[in-house]
Amino acid sequence: MIRARFIRLVSAAVVVTVAAAGLVAGSRAAASLRTQIASQQLAIAALEKKVATLESRQAVEVDWSAVAALVEPSVVTIGAGDVQGSAWVAHADASGSDLVTNFHVVADAYSSGSATVQVRHRDSVVTGHISRVDRNDDLAVIHIAERLTPLASAGGRPQIGTRVMAVGSPLGLDGTISVGVVSGYRSIDGSDYVQFSAPISPGNSGGPVVDEEGRVLAVASAKLVGTGVEALSLGIPVQVACTGLVVCSIKTPR
DSSP: OOOHHHHHHHHHHHHHHHHHHHOOOHHHHHHHHHHHHHHHHHHHHHHHHHHHHHHHHHHHHOHHHHHHOOOOGGEEEEEEEEEEEEEEEEEEEEEEEEEEOOOHHHHHHHHTTTOOOEEEETTTTEEEEEEETTTTTEEEEESSSSSSOOOEEEEEETTTTOOOEEOOOOOOTTTEEEEEEEEEEETTEEEEEEOSSSSSOOTTTTEEOOOTOEEEEEEEEOOSTTOOOOOOOOHHHHHHHEEOOOEEEEEEOO
């Protein structure tokens, strides 16, 4: 009787030990599962951060092909005797369009007394009349009878580092673009200039320098040249042209 009771007690003890072992194993499995879940949550958070970073980078990338498609229809090539340059549409109404260019592009034609130039827009060539000039700031306005789409102009001075695109007809190659940034502001011979890194060449003079929204920031005018000198382009701030010389459409940034 005593032995039987002892056997039952021992058996009960074995059952308790097995149950305890099961609890320990279950606890370890649960802890392992919690660790795996926590690790997976960290991995998911890291992936979400990477996706957010990529999305933010994509948001700030500029689609320059879209900007070019917006701007190019409003940029023309100017032929003034032996001189070629560029111009852009600043204003248009029922009477036609006012184009802004550099005075040095049309200086010979203006001085000769004819005050007319050839304006090439895509496949057509029309006669333009030099209607206003500003010799001191190297600007001129050409009027044509055709009504083209004007470009909006920036209302303020762009920050250094602003990404820009120069559009024009270097060496007569119309529709040429180059991309850079605003790299400084200079005062040369009493005139103020926007310095930018987008390359320009002869024929770019008078063309627009636009931002990522297609707003005109400056009128491409000149560049610094010399051995080892690169990407030192200069433009006349668009506000100079829009103050008294021509009516501009001012667009605030988004």
